Amino acid sequence: MKIGIIGAGNIGGSLAQVWSAKGHEVVLGVRDPNSPKTQQALASLGSVGRAVSLGEAAAFGEVLAIALPWNAVRESLAAMGDLSGKIIIDATNRFNAEPGDAPSAAEDIARLAPGAYVIKAFNTMGWEALRNPIFSGVPVTAFICGDDAVAKATVMNLAGEIGINAMDAGPLSNARAVEGLAQLWVHMMRSGAGRDMAFTMIRR
Numbered sequence: 001m002k003i004g005i006i007g008a009g010n011i012g013g014s015l016a017q018v019w020s021a022k023g024h025e026v027v028l029g030v031r032d033p034n035s036p037k038t039q040q041a042l043a044s045l046g047s048v049g050r051a052v053s054l055g056e057a058a059a060f061g062e063v064l065a066i067a068l069p070w071n072a073v074r075e076s077l078a079a080m081g082d083l084s085g086k087i088i089i090d091a092t093n094r095f096n097a098e099p100g101d102a103p104s105a106a107e108d109i110a111r112l113a114p115g116a117y118v119i120k121a122f123n124t125m126g127w128e129a130l131r132n133p134i135f136s137g138v139p140v141t142a143f144i145c146g147d148d149a150v151a152k153a154t155v156m157n158l159a160g161e162i163g164i165n166a167m168d169a170g171p172l173s174n175a176r177a178v179e180g181l182a183q184l185w186v187h188m189m190r191s192g193a194g195r196d197m198a199f200t201m202i203r204r
């Protein structure tokens with residue numbers, strides 16, 4: 001698939017690397033092609049690495065992955081142009097909602113990108129798990145929610161391809177719960193569990 005990764009830091013650089021390794025056509029949409037994070041991501045991609053403007057990445061990708069700090073999302077979406085028909089993966093975490101915000105960051109992105117298919121995914125794990133999803137022999141789970149069945153299946157396939165256990169977590173309104181789970185991950189990480197841990201769902 002053609003994938004535009006918006007942001008080239010820990011999450012963006014990792015997604016770019018693992019999807020590129022699976023044969024997807026990936027571009028990084030960045031504000032500054034010379035920033036240290038962009039340069040590091042490009043170096044890890046080797047000859048297939050390409051950094052373009054936010055608007056160019058948005059036009060390129062059938063799938064767009066938002067890997068930005070929340071405070072950069074509004075202005076960045078505005079710079080990306082018409083996003084209708086695009087599958088937008090929201091990997092962000094918003095730690096300080098403001099009055100007037102939707103109950104989840106993902107629902108706000110859906111409001112800001114009319115006509116796009118917004119899917120919440122990959123926000124409940126550390127970036128390290130994107131590159132190496134196996135913990136004690138068990139894959140990390142991505143809790144994936146969204147309202148469009150085809151878009152959700154596409155993102156679940158993209159997660160499965162890189163070794164992640166993709167779970168359908170229901171409609172986009174469940175993103176508030178999934179974002180809460182990420183806050184729990186951060187709390188536990190800072191309270192002694194460290195970054196080398198992950199949430200997963202197990203079955204009998």
Ligand SMILES: NC(=O)c1ccc[n+]([C@@H]2O[C@H](COP(=O)([O-])OP(=O)(O)OC[C@H]3O[C@@H](n4cnc5c(N)ncnc54)[C@H](OP(=O)(O)O)[C@@H]3O)[C@@H](O)[C@H]2O)c1
Pocket residue numbers: 006007008009010011012030031032035036037038066067068069070071072076091092093094122123124125126127128
């Ligand atoms: N780190 C994790 O383990 C983790 C896990 C799950 C979810 N998340 C979420 O994923 C998102 C990205 O986290 P990250 O750790 O990848 O962040 P990061 O390493 O700091 O990278 C942030 C990226 O966003 C870009 N950026 C920052 N401000 C911008 C602006 N105003 N306009 C355009 N681009 C801007 C940066 O560009 P420059 O290089 O130019 O600064 C960089 O490419 C956050 O919402 C975070 O909460 C992170």
